[in-house]
Amino acid sequence: MNILYISISGNTRAFVKNLAIYAEEQHQLDATNPLITSKEISDNSPFEIENDPFFTFVPTYLEGGNGVDNGDTEILTEAMRDYLEYEDNYKNCLGVVGSGNKNFNYQYCLTAKQYSETFKFPFIADYELRGTKVDCQRVYQALKNLN
Template identity: 25%
Template sequence: MVTMTAGMPTHTSVDTRRCADRRADEPLLDEPLLDEPLLIVYFSSVSENTSRFVDKLGMRSMRIPLTGRDQPLSIDEPYVLICPTYGGGKHQSGSVGGGFVPKQVIRFLNDPHNRSLIRGVIAGGNSNFGEEFCLAGDIIAAKCKVPYLYRFELMGTAHDVERVRDGLAEFSRTVVSRTVDDHAVTV
């Protein structure tokens, strides 16, 4: 769910409207309820903004390696991806085009097994990017056919941390199994 303020996307949260008509003792979906929130898989650049945000969440997490020389990350359980947005313009040093999704994240999602386990995406970014604020989240959600759960500025605020923590707890109770197409993620 994305809300707009003066043409700019603002923070979003998990859309729980579909749960409003259920009885309190009824599970949200036909899936078994999870005892703990989904694993967080994240990428953080050398700025460490995304890493700081994930650390403040205090939840189980695994980091996508920063360099291609590191051992690739392989995931064996459903997860929510937290990813920064690169770019902020049509040109980024060393690349032509947007380059909004970090190459490390593309490499991670191009593994069909990893891609099959993604259940949602959260993006970080800089509002100075204007329309491109947190665009990596839009791209990943569309390519992987998962919900775009939240967006936050830089390393997030205390309010962002609280909303994401609460939202992920709720979202983890509503996770549905799904199959992702085996198409590679291209950006």
């Protein structure tokens, strides 16, 4: 399974790393369980055409406001949006996984929900901050079911 992700504070990077470790453990138990390859997208990433199916992981960073009637403008993660738009890469995306801080209520995972709506791929799962082992298990199963 291929994952494209953007990580601003390191939380998404840490979760994807833990998810890949969990996938390796599952693969060792049963070779039919898929492994995970990942690529971090940043402001400095060269744009490439993605020919293989992938999943997108995005944290939530928004500009001020409450996320309901104002303040739902994406900030800091625009490089991922641009990468998905490049040569219609989004067409190979099987879905998006979002993260954030549940203290932000409606804004929790709002970036992933916006990607889902904009690009017409499913919002698959969420996790808070760096996630937990249980989150890794749950997200891996959800990805595996769609792969």
